[in-house]
Amino acid sequence: MGESVLLTSTPPEHKESVIVSSAPQSRPWDVHRLPSAEGRNFLVTGGNAGIGYFTAEQLAATGALVVIGSRNPAKADAALASIRSRVPGARVRHLHLDLADLSTLKSAVDGLALDLGRLDAVVHNAGGALDDPPRRETEDGHELMFGTNHLGHYALTRWLAPLLSAAPAGRVVTVGSFAARSERLDLDDLQSTRDYRPKRTYGRSKLAQMCFGFELDRRLRAAGSTVLSAVAHPGGALDSLTPPRPPVGAPTPGERLRGLPAALMVQGKDAGAWPVVRAVLDSDVQGGQLWGPRVFGLRGQPRREPVPAHMADPAVAARLWAASAELTGTTDPHLGFR
Template sequence: MDKTFLITGGNAGIGYFVAERLAGTGATVVLGSRDPAKATAAMTAIRARVPGARVRHLQLDLADLPSLEAVAGERFDAVVCNAGVLLDGPERRETGDGHELMFGTNHLGHFALVRWLLPSMPEDGRVVTTGSFTAKSVEPDFDDLQSTRDYRAKRTYSRSKLAQMLFGFELDRRLRAAGSGVRSVVCHPGGALDSLTPSRPPVRVRSTGERLRGLPAGLLLQGKHAGARTAVHAVLDPAVSGGDLWGPRMFGLRGAPVREEVRGVLADREAAARLWAAGVELAGVEPLCHIGLTHGVISMTNREEGL
């Protein structure tokens, strides 16, 4: 397969298994990671599982927004916006840019990354945004998007993933309005646990005790290797359409990928448009501002243009 795919956070977790599966297709897989040592470990693991795998590392720090301009001009057939920070402590942390760490990395980092990569994507390119099942249970707080007044780690994480998913849907609407052939697809892995995930040395080794403790959860949930299937499907399946939401078949928690109905907060177009505007202001970039360079369409940056 003469394709090149970028997976952010492809050095660990679900991102690693997305990379491993895509490498098995013969495509060139690029691991977007800020840690060269972890990326090297992931490439070693992929090559051990996929002989002849074409895989390389791209230095990428989603928490450092100005640094992302360096990827401009890189050409990818698909970008999987997968990387994510999940904090579980009570202390609120910030990026070097002054943004709340999870919102700034998970959402604003990908928002800015897409801005720099879109102009070089082919007309049949795909932007795949990996959200979270937990995002369906929260709503954005436009008076406190970065949790400066009421920080709760799990809720802040879920809101950052909701922002990502709403961005993915809004991006597709704007791509359609701009006449672009690039498709923006949203997916989520369901319930994916480390204890149900097979070992991939030297990336990670699951102990026997961990595996045994995780067995009961396997009735409802799955490992990260299985959770990766929705993103892989969103990248590869020719039947996938822009604006789709893909998740696991069984209650949205485990199983083969299936197209889900976009409803509830995920279907809130006004909220998505407001988040887009906030992203432009906070990240200092507009994801579609230069799409006309290669896609032959007019830049569309304003709400007044019907977006």
């Protein structure tokens, strides 16, 4: 997509595809008419499926180069093919990225740096969710969900710092979860070694991500960095309400039918990506903000939300940061941002 093209010729069956507009951003935000982002580079971790996929698809329609970070080449290739089939001229590529193996992150980012030179935004989206015991661990011996969802992104941010700082106004957008609202961190058992319950451990790993996103912005401001850090969440996003993207994902007719009653309160993953995309693109977004769906934080157009007190507690965040630094072997209190 070398020119600032409007996707006004989108076929009828592609009506949910994003339309790029060069109109001034003083107008109300429209999820179907996103501002052009030609010349910018975005990385979406876990962009091969779910919220990450739709974030990548929507960002690709703005003319930006979108890099999908994924540890599964086959799934990444399927996502790239799907985006290219829906977004004419899409500039998308794959970066092999395994957040569960911290030792591989620096070399992955080094390769990205050689190709791009700068990164305008990273979307910390990738993550795992386990439904049943037993407790599992990453390559580094960390509990799998906490290690992948939080520690992997914490370490990745450290290596991405020079690329983000090289952009005129870099952004780190951390994707949290509505589930984090009802959780509290156990700072003495971050790895769930004493009491492992999969759903609670998942919620706490997402809470750790969100606390990190807010604390990162405080440290970026203290360092005088031009990079900002914001947090977004998709609300309630169900596969059964998500438009099909074969072979990436396609709910069966039965699944879609069973999901219809839930549409009164929640939405599909395409709409779940809207707050994330706005946090990446909207020039009015500021560091330390939280973005989510308008209706009860579960569905609808993206809007700014108040930050819950337990996510913004600086004392809790400082302890989490110190523990994360120790567990990932990071010593720089600003993660390399200057």
